[in-house]
Amino acid sequence: MFDKGSGGGPHPLLFGVVRFEAGGDRLVRDTVITFNEPTTADLFAIENGWHDYQVTPLRFFVHDLRPPALDWTRFDDLTTRFAVRRRWS
Numbered sequence: 129m130f131d132k133g134s135g136g137g138p139h140p141l142l143f144g145v146v147r148f149e150a151g152g153d154r155l156v157r158d159t160v161i162t163f164n165e166p167t168t169a170d171l172f173a174i175e176n177g178w179h180d181y182q183v184t185p186l187r188f189f190v191h192d193l194r195p196p197a198l199d200w201t202r203f204d205d206l207t208t209r210f211a212v213r214r215r216w217s
Contacts, residue, residue: 142164143166143183143184144186145183145184146159170183
């Protein structure tokens with residue numbers, strides 16, 4: 129499954145900047161991620177003097193890490209066992 133971003137919409141949660149080596153071969157020199165907006169990523173590249181770069185949305189491949197469903201029958205047994213509540217006055 130792929131991360132659907134905030135709110136489950138189609139837009140990515142983060143953006144990144146990929147900087148390429150000089151020479152026109154488009155070999156990746158480095159990548160910087162964790163920008164919330166593409167304009168922020170673009171501004172970062174401009175302020176750092178990057179000339180050959182690309183701003184890209186990021187998608188993360190994540191495994192379904194939800195815990196297994198809770199077995200409520202175990203708690204039902206506890207509530208029947210301790211159903212009597214005492215009130216102290």
